[in-house]
Amino acid sequence: MTAHAQTLRPARARRSTALSGDIRIAGDKSISHRAFMFGGLARGETRITGLLEGEDVLNTGKAMAAMGATLRKEDDCWVINGTGNGCLLAPDGPLDFGNAGTGCRLTMGLVGVYDFDTTFVGDASLSRRPMGRVIDPLRLMGVQVTAQPGDRLPVTLRGPRVAAPIAYRVPMPSAQVKSAVLLAGLNTPGITSVIEPVMTRDHTEKMLQGFGAALDVETGPDGVRTIRLEGQGALTGQHIDVPGDPSSTAFPLVAALLADGSDVLIRNVLMNPTRTGLIQTLREMGGSIEVLDPRLAGGEDVADLRVRGSRLKGITVPPDRAPSMIDEYPVLAVASAFAEGETVMRGLDELRVKESDRLAAVARGLELNGVDCTEGEDWLSVRGRPDGKGLGNAKGEAVATHLDHRIAMSFLIMGLASQHPVTVDDCAIIATSFPEFMQLMGELGAAIEEV
Ligand code: S3P
Secondary structure: OOHHHOOOOOEEEEOOOOOEEEEEOOEOHHHHHHHHHHHHHOEOEEEEEOOOOOHHHHHHHHHHHHOOOEEEEEOOEEEEEOOOOOOOOOOOOOEEOOOOHHHHHHHHHHHHOOOOEEEEEOOHHHHHOOOHHHHHHHHHOOOEEEEEOOOEEEEEEEOOOOOOOOEEEOOOOOHHHHHHHHHHHHOOOOEEEEEEOOOOOOHHHHHHHHOOOEEEEEEOOOOOEEEEEEOOOOOEOOEEEOOEOHHHHHHHHHHHHHOOOOEEEEEEEEOOHHHOHHHHHHHHOOOEEEEEEEEEEOOEEEEEEEEEOOOOEOOEEOHHHHHHHHHHHHHHHHHHOOOEOEEEEEOOHHHHHOOOOHHHHHHHHHHHOOOEEEEOOOEEEEEOOOOOOOOOOOOOOEEOOOOOHHHHHHHHHHHOOOOOOEEEOOOHHHHHOOOOHHHHHHHHOOEEEEO
C-alpha cells in the first residue's frame, strides 16, 4: 500500500481575480511514462528532457529499473540504458505502481508475455480499478493470470514460452488497452494487430515508430484504425523532449477563464489532436484561448496558449469528442458551473473507472458546493451561475477526492470563482501528476492553501 492511503492533506481555495503570469507546465504524463518504458526496453541510450517527475511516472521508472534498465539524471536530462527488446529481467519483488493506471496497465502488456512471474500492486484507488480490459487480450496471447475477484490487483502474470500474436478489436475507447496489446506484441513473434474503432491518444504508435519498431497504421473510410506491429524487432535508444501536459494545462487554463480580468500565458503545450478536445470545447463556450506560435517539436504539435478571463455559455458537448478530453471532464464540469445556461456532457461511461468514479465524485462535489447538476448513467448536466453567487461551501465542508488528483485540482479551481471557499479533503494526491500545481497557481495569484 502506498503512502496516500494514510496522509490526507486538506486544502482550500478562495475567490481570486486577475490571475496573471507566464508559465511552463511540466511534461506530459502519457509521453513521460512511455519515454521511461521504451527507453528502458530499447538497446543503447535514451536521453529524456522535460520529463514529468510526478509520482506516477517515477513508479514506472522504478519498475523499469527492477526489470534491468538503468536510469540516472544528469542535470535536467534523464539518461536511460535499456535492456534491448525481449531482454527484460524478472523483477525480484512486486512492481508497485501506486496510483497509476497507465504505468500498471502498459507494463502488464510490456512484461506480461515474458516466461516468468510478474506481480503488480498499487494503492487503494488502483486496486479498485478493473484490469480485465488488459488481462483479457493477454490471456488470448497465452498469459496465465492470478488476480483478485473482478480481475483487480494484486495481479500476477506469467507468459508462455512463446506468446501467440493476436488481432484484437479494442472494446472500449482506451489508449491504455491499445498500448498494452501493442507492447505485448513487441515480445511476440509475427504480427500483432489492434483494431481501434474510435481513435484515442496515439503516443504509443508514434513513439514506437520513433524507437524503430516495425509498426504501421491504416485508417479505414469509417475512421476505424488498424495498427500492425511486427514483434521481436530491435528498438534503439532515442532523444525525447517531452512537451507540456495538456491535461495539467487544463487547470490553470480554466482558472484564468473563470477569474475576472485574468491574462495568462502557458508555454510549450502539447497540441496533439487526440488531446485538444477541452480547448475546442471551451472556445465554443466563449473562452478566450489564443493559440500562439504553433510548431512541431520531436514529432508532436506544440503551441503556447494565451488565456483571458471570459464569460462562458453552456453548450452540449458531442459524445464523440470524449476520447480527446477524457481526463478533462472534471474541470470542464467546474467551468460549466460558471457558464450561463446549461452544459450537457454525454458519452462519459469511461469516467466511472478512472482514479475514482469521476462522474459520481464530480456530481457530489458540485452539489456540496451549491451547483445545480444532474448525474446520469453516462452523462452529466450542469446549470451555471456566472456570478458564482451562492457557490462554494461557507461551512468549510470538504469535497471527497477519493485519491483522485484531478478531482482535487478541479475543485480547488472552482474555489477561485465561487462566492464561498471550496475545500478538498486532500491535496497530497496531486503530486501523482502535477507536483508544482500549488506553487504555480500561487505564482499566478490564486488563493489556494493547505488547511
Ligand atoms: C492514458 C489513457 C487514458 C487516460 C489516462 C492516460 C494513456 O486512459 O485517461 O490518464 O496514457 O494511455 P484510458 O486508456 O483508460 O482511457
